Amino acid sequence: MASTAADPAQTGLVLGYNGVHPFAKVSITDRSSVQDLLRTLLDPLEPFFSPLKARVRCPGATAVRFDQTASEVEGLCRPLWGLACLLAGGGDYRGTQWWIDGIRAGTDPDGPEFWGFPRDNDQRMVEMCPLGYALAVAPGIWGGLDERERGNVEAWLGNSINEKNMPNTNWLWFRVFANLGLKKQGGKFSQERLDADIEHLNTFYRGDGWSNDGPEGIHQMDYYSSSFAIHFLQLLYAKLAGGDEPERAEEFKRRAQMAALDLAHYYDEEGRSIPFGRSVGYRFAMVSFWGALAYAGVELPAPLTWGMVKGIVLRHLRWWQTQHDMWSPSGTLTIGYSYPNMYMAENYNSPGSPYWACLAFICLAVPETHPFWTSSEESHWTVIPKIKALKQPGHIMSNLGGHCMLLSSGQACSYPMKGTHAKYGAFAYSSSYAYSVPPGLFTLEQYALASQLGLSDDGGEYWKTRRLSTSQLISRGDDNNKTPVLESLWTPFPDVQIKTYLLPPTPKTPNYHLRVHRIAAGRTVLTADGAFAISNERTPDGRYLDLYDAAKGEGTRPKLIGNYDASTPEAWASGAEGAFAVSKGAVGIRALEGSELRSATLVNADPNSNLVESRTTIPTLQGEVAAGQTVWFVSAIYAKPSGPGVKREEYLSGWEGVPEVPAWLREEMGV
Incomplete structure (x- = not known):
């Protein structure tokens, strides 16, 4: 024309x-x-x-x-x-x-x-x-x-x-x-x-x-x-x-x-x-x-x-x-x-x-x-498979649970780019829940650790995350049920070594993927394991989310507290209970192993940290690993996005269907 x-x-x-x-x-x-x-x-x-x-x-x-x-x-x-x-x-x-x-x-x-x-x-x-x-x-x-x-x-x-x-x-x-x-x-x-x-x-x-x-x-x-x-x-x-x-x-x-x-x-x-x-x-x-x-x-x-x-x-x-x-x-x-x-x-x-x-x-x-x-x-x-491992980029691709997602290990920009750990070092990237970058470098609210594990040796002011790592794609499970798994080795501090496994969703639990960390700590570190970031705006007026209300089909559990009073008891739950947020769909995280060492909360991320949503919250597991301790943390990360045909009352329909820890992993963990 x-x-x-x-x-x-x-x-x-x-x-x-x-x-x-x-x-x-x-x-x-x-x-x-x-x-x-x-x-x-x-x-x-x-x-x-x-x-x-x-x-x-x-x-x-x-x-x-x-x-x-x-x-x-x-x-x-x-x-x-x-x-x-x-x-x-x-x-x-x-x-x-x-x-x-x-x-x-x-x-x-x-x-x-x-x-x-x-x-x-x-x-x-x-x-x-x-x-x-x-x-x-x-x-x-x-x-x-x-x-x-x-x-x-x-x-x-x-x-x-x-x-x-x-x-x-x-x-x-x-x-x-x-x-x-x-x-x-x-x-x-x-x-x-x-x-x-x-x-x-x-x-x-x-x-x-x-x-x-x-x-x-x-x-x-x-x-x-x-x-x-x-x-x-x-x-x-x-x-x-x-x-x-x-x-x-x-x-x-x-x-x-x-x-x-x-x-x-x-x-x-x-x-x-x-x-x-x-x-x-x-x-x-x-x-x-x-x-x-x-x-x-x-x-x-x-x-x-x-x-x-x-x-x-x-x-x-x-x-x-x-x-x-x-x-x-x-x-x-x-x-x-x-x-x-x-x-x-x-x-x-x-x-x-x-x-x-x-x-x-x-x-x-x-x-x-x-x-x-x-x-x-x-x-x-x-016509294309719902799960596929991509050798060259080091990705496991998934289209289960209502969104396209990739699990990633090993990639890094070759020069010190702003937010490079968020752009390449996060564990999961989603078409529905975009990654978040740090608008500042002081406390978790500014680091905005969506789909990242952060470690702090100073009480929580500054955090280190995965940036450089060695990685490999492996296949685990019995001969009849092989699963692609990403393994990465990384060292946030010279005396803290971490092995991370990333496991994709399965048809049985399509809204969950598993994140596994073996942390060998030479110094005492705080840990913060973040789920996806989600919109922190309630439907009626755009104010921050309230405590979850099933009748309204939105909110958080535990209660979302402001940046300056997160020590309030009602802001925390046990690691096994986990934390979730429901607005444009639902995201959450819960501890399957190492739950006694971690508690669940909502991090009120600083505004404009996420690429798609300008106000977000991040369900997060937090805990401490003492110097000389080696621990296994197994986290189940939940995501069920909103979308055509997905009813609001269905956003948490998969939350209680927690995936099992695979036998091969239990054997490696010795449990």
């Missing part, structure tokens, strides 16, 4: 009290409607272009680890992912000329809005990737420049990046696309550098379709391994360069086919992805892999169908349409997830950074005759 003249309600968009973004109003049914959805993202950027259009200063005067100019280059180039995909698929946009003018001005070394040539490891290198892709697939951009201006683009995009050092990560793909974009338009580029980068990137490949985001010694397989960068760009490369390099293209497609059967487990029936790892502020980019499969002409592996792939993508976009708080008052994307949140932000998240989300619109470059568009939407959960 051709775009119309500028709509004043959108170009001057102001989201006031109860304002609803145009993004939420699009009825997503087909390719044309997804084109319209993209336009609602691009329109609000118009007032924030610089005079010559080379920079976009998105609202939010927050600093990042790179300079302000690079931040504003992000603001221009990241939305280009969406625009380029729209144009590549034959669509149009009223503001296309803004980007052509911006590229012209930004690459002019004599102009007032010149972007500046990149230095080593410069953020500008990242933004060269969408620019390179746009040049490759949207000829009108290159065609809109004269000979001198094309030379400027060649100098900025090709020559400068080929001479500089880059991080030994997925960034190398960005240089590949800088060269590829020039190559596709007959510009000056380096085939030698392009080939060398791809060959080095191939050393990140670990098998089963999975690539690591870095060399040996790093275990980081998050959405960068799939939708944000590596698989996504491999598939784009296979499409654009496959005619000249058929063997390389086929290898990239083969990896994607294998990975697809694993990655399908990260998306639930309601369209949500499991938030895991860094950069989840890129939001709907988490489904980019699936559109790229169609774009690259990959033959889907059985039993997946194009209707299932289409369903993953469109349901995901529809879920984001329900997240009304993720916008600035002027209609631009904010730093955050379901709402603006700087606590979760990485030090590279500028106000323009969230527009990496536009990768999701690669599906618009897919022809309307492709079965991705012509198929009816289907659910992939009718």
Whole structure:
């Protein structure tokens, strides 16, 4: 559908009290409607272009680890992912000329809005990737420049990046696309550098379709391994360069086919992805892999169908349409997830950074005759297993109990990222109950230990959690009933060693998973074992939850007490009784072994610690392990989310059906 003249309600968009973004109003049914959805993202950027259009200063005067100019280059180039995909698929946009003018001005070394040539490891290198892709697939951009201006683009995009050092990560793909974009338009580029980068990137490949985001010694397989960068760009490369390099293209497609059967487990029936790892502020980019499969002409592996792939993508976009708080008052994307949140932000998240989300619109470059568009939407959960162990990322995936969940061990970011222990070191991640990050580093309320075990040697002021660990996937049980189990070894203090086992839900107890810790303490430590975080707002008025009332179908047990009087007896229960909270579904935790050493309570987490819910509480088991003591803690973690067909009175229906401690574990524990 051709775009119309500028709509004043959108170009001057102001989201006031109860304002609803145009993004939420699009009825997503087909390719044309997804084109319209993209336009609602691009329109609000118009007032924030610089005079010559080379920079976009998105609202939010927050600093990042790179300079302000690079931040504003992000603001221009990241939305280009969406625009380029729209144009590549034959669509149009009223503001296309803004980007052509911006590229012209930004690459002019004599102009007032010149972007500046990149230095080593410069953020500008990242933004060269969408620019390179746009040049490759949207000829009108290159065609809109004269000979001198094309030379400027060649100098900025090709020559400068080929001479500089880059991080030994997925960034190398960005240089590949800088060269590829020039190559596709007959510009000056380096085939030698392009080939060398791809060959080095191939050393990140670990098998089963999975690539690591870095060399040996790093275990980081998050959405960068799939939708944000590596698989996504491999598939784009296979499409654009496959005619000249058929063997390389086929290898990239083969990896994607294998990975697809694993990655399908990260998306639930309601369209949500499991938030895991860094950069989840890129939001709907988490489904980019699936559109790229169609774009690259990959033959889907059985039993997946194009209707299932289409369903993953469109349901995901529809879920984001329900997240009304993720916008600035002027209609631009904010730093955050379901709402603006700087606590979760990485030090590279500028106000323009969230527009990496536009990768999701690669599906618009897919022809309307492709079965991705012509198929009816289907659910992939009718054909893939409910429990699956994934060797490469070190995950056990589950879709029992009303949500998609992954159990995780062994992953860690290679550098000291803010909240890295929460983004990679938590034990469980859920599509319904997002992870929480620490808004401060003083007491449990600020650490917000959702799905984490914290240990303190100073009486509870500062807490250490799992960050670095060695791990392995094992299989336990008798020959007729084998269960995948994750084992990890970690050392929060030099003289405190912990072995943790993670066991997935079973059909018999679908709302529980088991978490087991063997703690050998060389010093006295307090422990805090947290369940999932859940919304801490009662239905009538949004105030904090009261004591559980079965008639109302919400509340907590024991009583939720404020941050400053948690020593009140009514705030505690025995470890065996456990603690739970009921609001948007129910979450809880109870001790199966080691219950005499632990008590249950509700931690009133600091606001804005969770990615999805701004006010949360975390059912938690707390106890002490004395110096010289070795103990076993076995915790059963409960989760039953709200959702279609789930009645409020059913939220706690599985709470009393506590899982048994497996015989093999009892034998190892000696009980």
